[in-house]
Amino acid sequence: MDIVVCVKQVPEVTDAELEVTKDGTGIITEDLEFDINEWDNYAVEEAVRIKEAQGGTVTVITLGDEECEDVLRTALAMGADKAIRIEEEGFELSDAAGIAHGLYRVIRNLSFDLLLTGVQSSDDGWSQVGPILAELLGLPYAALVVNVEIADGMITVHRELESNTRERVELPLPAALTIQTGINNPRYVSIMGIQKVRRIEITETGSEELELSEEEIGSHGSSVASQVLSIPPVGEGAEILTGSLDEICEKTAQIIRDKGGVV
Amino acid sequence: MDEILVLAEHRNGELREITFELLTAANVLGKAHDLAVTGLLLAHEASSLAGRLQGACDTLLFMEDPELAQYSAEHYLAVLQMLLGDRKPVLTMIGHTAEGMDLAPALATRLSLPLVTDCVEISLEGGELAVLRQIYGGKINARLAMKPAESYLLTLRPGTFDAEAQQGKSASVETIAAPSWTDLKGRRFLGYAEAELEDVDISAADILVSVGRGIGKAENIAVAQDFADAIGATVSCSRPVADEEWLPKSRQVGTSGKTVRPKIYIALGISGAYQHQAGMKNADTIIAVNKDPMAPIFNVAHYGIVDDLFKVLPALAEKFAKK
Ligand SMILES: Cc1cc2nc3c(=O)[nH]c(=O)nc-3n(C[C@H](O)[C@H](O)[C@H](O)COP(=O)(O)OP(=O)(O)OC[C@H]3O[C@@H](n4cnc5c(N)ncnc54)[C@H](O)[C@@H]3O)c2cc1C
Ligand SMILES: Nc1ncnc2c1ncn2[C@@H]1O[C@H](COP(=O)(O)O)[C@@H](O)[C@H]1O
Numbered sequence: 162m163d164i165v166v167c168v169k170q171v172p173e174v175t176d177a178e179l180e181v182t183k184d185g186t187g188i189i190t191e192d193l194e195f196d197i198n199e200w201d202n203y204a205v206e207e208a209v210r211i212k213e214a215q216g217g218t219v220t221v222i223t224l225g226d227e228e229c230e231d232v233l234r235t236a237l238a239m240g241a242d243k244a245i246r247i248e249e250e251g252f253e254l255s256d257a258a259g260i261a262h263g264l265y266r267v268i269r270n271l272s273f274d275l276l277l278t279g280v281q282s283s284d285d286g287w288s289q290v291g292p293i294l295a296e297l298l299g300l301p302y303a304a305l306v307v308n309v310e311i312a313d314g315m316i317t318v319h320r321e322l323e324s325n326t327r328e329r330v331e332l333p334l335p336a337a338l339t340i341q342t343g344i345n346n347p348r349y350v351s352i353m354g355i356q357k358v359r360r361i362e363i364t365e366t367g368s369e370e371l372e373l374s375e376e377e378i379g380s381h382g383s384s385v386a387s388q389v390l391s392i393p394p395v396g397e398g399a400e401i402l403t404g405s406l407d408e409i410c411e412k413t414a415q416i417i418r419d420k421g422g423v424v
Numbered sequence: 425m426d427e428i429l430v431l432a433e434h435r436n437g438e439l440r441e442i443t444f445e446l447l448t449a450a451n452v453l454g455k456a457h458d459l460a461v462t463g464l465l466l467a468h469e470a471s472s473l474a475g476r477l478q479g480a481c482d483t484l485l486f487m488e489d490p491e492l493a494q495y496s497a498e499h500y501l502a503v504l505q506m507l508l509g510d511r512k513p514v515l516t517m518i519g520h521t522a523e524g525m526d527l528a529p530a531l532a533t534r535l536s537l538p539l540v541t542d543c544v545e546i547s548l549e550g551g552e553l554a555v556l557r558q559i560y561g562g563k564i565n566a567r568l569a570m571k572p573a574e575s576y577l578l579t580l581r582p583g584t585f586d587a588e589a590q591q592g593k594s595a596s597v598e599t600i601a602a603p604s605w606t607d608l609k610g611r612r613f614l615g616y617a618e619a620e621l622e623d624v625d626i627s628a629a630d631i632l633v634s635v636g637r638g639i640g641k642a643e644n645i646a647v648a649q650d651f652a653d654a655i656g657a658t659v660s661c662s663r664p665v666a667d668e669e670w671l672p673k674s675r676q677v678g679t680s681g682k683t684v685r686p687k688i689y690i691a692l693g694i695s696g697a698y699q700h701q702a703g704m705k706n707a708d709t710i711i712a713v714n715k716d717p718m719a720p721i722f723n724v725a726h727y728g729i730v731d732d733l734f735k736v737l738p739a740l741a742e743k744f745a746k747k
Binding site (some may be wrong): 172175176177179188194208210229235257261264265278280281283285287288289291292293295296297299301302303306311313317319320321322324325326327328329330331332333339342343346351362382383384385387388389390391392393398399400401402406407409410411413414416417421423 | 425434435440457459494497498520522524525527528529530532533534538539540541543556557559560561562563564565566567568569570571573587609610611612613614615616617621630633637654655656657663664665666667669673674675679681683684687688693708709710711713715716717718719722723724725727728729730735736739740742743744
């Protein structure tokens with residue numbers, strides 16, 4: 162089973178105080194830490210598990226700048242065999258379709274049985290790249306996969322639906338899947354582990370080698386004319402309790418009692 | 425008249441709430457820009473569903489076929505390719521749901537339509553689509569203006585428009601014949617998988633103490649459990665906590681878990697992504713503890729404590745200690 166996994170590097174924002182750039186087109190990323198997109202971490206783990214059970218290879222691919230080699234190294238340390246990076250230059254203002262077209266140009270030349278992406282990237286949250294790639298490649302696909310079984314050239318997956326329900330779907334191989342969190346328990350990668358794969362060469366592809374015209378990628382190729390970011394206004398929002406820790410807890414305890422707790 | 429086309433979503437013989445939310449949004453736009461609202465129902469033996477949709481659109485396109493009894497990506501793609509190619513609606517709207525996330529990107533690619541996903545506000549001034557999205561887990565708003573196009577495709581975030589709004593319309597039903605299902609790629613729906621057995625039903629609890637990734641590790645669940653015991657509450661969680669198996673899946677609150685409406689919901693170390701909010705925002709009283717003052721959970725909470733939950737919890741538990 163040869164598997165290709167798309168991985169993206171994203172900024173860690175849950176604990177961070179975000180600021181929008183002056184022109185409003187992006188966020189200030191200087192003080193942010195970057196990591197592999199949460200969903201892609203599960204996708205790499207799933208691919209490596211399938212390889213460990215059935216043999217084959219795992220190739221990881223990213224479209225991004227040089228810094229994004231880190232996520233490729235993380236994936237290699239998890240057990241991927243090969244890594245490809247498509248240079249980001251030219252793609253900066255691409256929408257999801259533009260990114261997918263870039264990835265497609267490289268992936269179509271690879272031979273594989275299974276293509277995995279994450280359900281969504283945690284920054285843009287488009288949830289688009291996986292099914293777009295499937296359509297461009299002419300592959301059967303399924304999004305939001307939380308369970309995978311492979312037998313006799315067929316793959317049976319569980320797709321996560323709303324309200325803790327799942328549907329079972331069968332697909333012939335080769336196929337494309339978008340992987341949802343919780344499908345497995347991704348292995349932990351140590352700094353030692355990353356050291357060990359330091360020498361594995363990462364294949365680099367410049368955007369000019371992809372034979373995409375300027376019309377197809379970047380801002381020309383994007384269906385978005387402009388994007389303006391802002392910090393959401395604090396609506397009515399919560400009444401923030403203030404005072405010493407003891408005072409805050411006293412107020413909170415009172416609220417809990419008033420609203421029907423511990424009678 | 426130009427039209428907005430809305431794809432109805434149904435499962436197990438029931439229309440999904442998102443269908444009516446989409447129709448409400450489409451009717452608002454339709455009224456503002458003089459556009460007809462066309463519903464599209466792909467189903468099997470579903471005339472009762474068709475009946476329910478007639479009140480909210482001007483025309484209902486209705487296709488019945490055994491292959492359409494449940495959502496099927498490839499069959500839906502084939503039908504939509506045929507219909508959208510012919511009708512060229514100004515805008516086609518699909519839910520940003522397990523169905524829409526699966527379908528919309530492939531559809532947009534097949535028909536070379538501009539697609540924007542997970543929208544929370546929509547405008548069509550001058551025939552050009554502009555939307556509001558929330559990115560970075562809800563910490564940033566993004567206003568997007570789309571380039572001029574003859575036809576747009578978008579997915580709408582569930583819960584952003586009123587599903588109960590009455591449109592007072594009575595659509596004529598146009599029955600359309602199913603195509604011959606050629607060129608399919610072999611994906612097949614096999615059935616629904618059974619939910620796991622659950623230890624407790626969190627949706628029945630009066631008070632929920634709900635933990636998120638901020639709880640840090642499995643061993644720390646006990647801290648929350650102790651507090652819950654002290655105030656007679658049940659412990660629930662956000663998705664990462666269930667993904668990590670720190671708590672069983674049956675404890676998860678949110679779109680892919682449970683919807684709860686307790687008297688008191690205490691969110692500890694939960695950022696408040698919309699998939700989580702959707703499951704708890706209707707609780708009577710919401711108290712959130714988070715060390716990040718900008719966490720989106722504070723937008724739905726009634727009371728907020730900006731601090732480390734590991735400092736707050738013991739101090740708060742103390743207030744309920746038996747004297
Ligand atoms: C299709 C789909 C379905 C989904 N369904 C669900 C669902 O049903 N339910 C759900 O919850 N999510 C769901 N999600 C995931 C959702 O998008 C978020 O990723 C998730 O809700 C984040 O969980 P969290 O808030 O616990 O973690 P994070 O977003 O990582 O937030 C952790 C928070 O804890 C705070 N924190 C950290 N340490 C402390 C401390 N010591 N004291 C106080 N605060 C602290 C941080 O400031 C942060 O705000 C779904 C996603 C997708 C794509
Ligand atoms: N720049 C990128 N490089 C590689 N893979 C990507 C990139 N952007 C998105 N993806 C893949 O597509 C998935 C969905 O992303 P999105 O459509 O942006 O929400 C991600 O989880 C990744 O697997």
